[in-house]
């Protein structure tokens with residue numbers, strides 16, 4: 001039977017949280033009285049998660065295991081979950097129970113009112129470090145200010161999407177993915193539901209600073225040309241300043257002042273502009289690298305095991 005709800009959880013070394021995740025999702029989803037499925041995407045776990053997922057799938061046919069050949073990253077794991085989901089409404093949730101499954105019922109209520117994307121807004125965050133909260137808050141505000149789409153502040157990937165939205169997103173096969181941006185970009189009727197983000201149930205965060213920075217870069221380059229235009233702005237400013245400096249220097253020389261002489265001045269100017277140029281080149285490189293990744297046309301992920309039946313076959 002085709003389920004009404006698909007719950008997608010990306011799993012990367014979550015052996016301690018998995019049984020509890022299944023238990024709580026089951027408890028909550030059974031309350032809806034409608035058919036549901038739990039798509040567990042194993043993103044190349046090295047612990048017992050893979051075996052646990054297989055075991056859950058054996059016990060309960062509502063669990064759909066998608067097992068990757070290696071670690072492809074959180075956003076790709078969720079993408080695979082969306083490809084293999086069959087429900088009329090699809091919910092993305094973290095496996096570490098930071099997104100309480102009980103909130104799914106609130107998301108469903110809004111979906112029933114006719115909203116096609118219902119995102120969960122973090123009103124409060126528990127058990128996260130000062131550093132994580134500050135960098136996350138800065139990240140959301142930076143993205144909000146420099147990208148062309150208005151991604152709601154303080155929302156993660158925890159959200160419900162109608163099948164019509166999932167269909168569109170499944171057609172968007174970009175390699176560097178920022179799913180919350182993509183799900184804002186598609187439009188449709190969207191609304192938010194506030195919730196209290198809990199502490200991790202067990203284990204450590206799988207998002208070290210390095211991965212957070214990578215996601216931030218993906219978000220910025222994926223939804224904004226601003227960094228590319230930065231070189232133009234700085235170019236105009238420095239060209240303008242130099243033109244203004246010419247008469248100033250001439251006048252100072254005529255009145256016999258020795259301003260702007262000596263090697264240090266030259267050296268500072270050269271190093272400054274050299275630095276600006278290298279940074280601009282680096283920014284260009286970020287975009288070109290991404291173009292290169294798209295032209296290779298490689299699949300987004302490789303599965304070792306996955307269910308046969310899918311709603312529609314998407315070109316990976």
Ligand code: UDP
Nearest residue numbers: 010011012043073074077094095205206207
């Ligand atoms: N995750 C994943 N692949 C990765 C990193 C993380 O599938 O390479 C999953 C992880 O198992 C969890 C979710 O993505 O279900 C969010 O990760 P985490 O809780 O570590 O991030 P945080 O909440 O600390 O930002």
Ligand code: MG
Nearest residue numbers: 094096098200
């Ligand atoms: Mg987490």
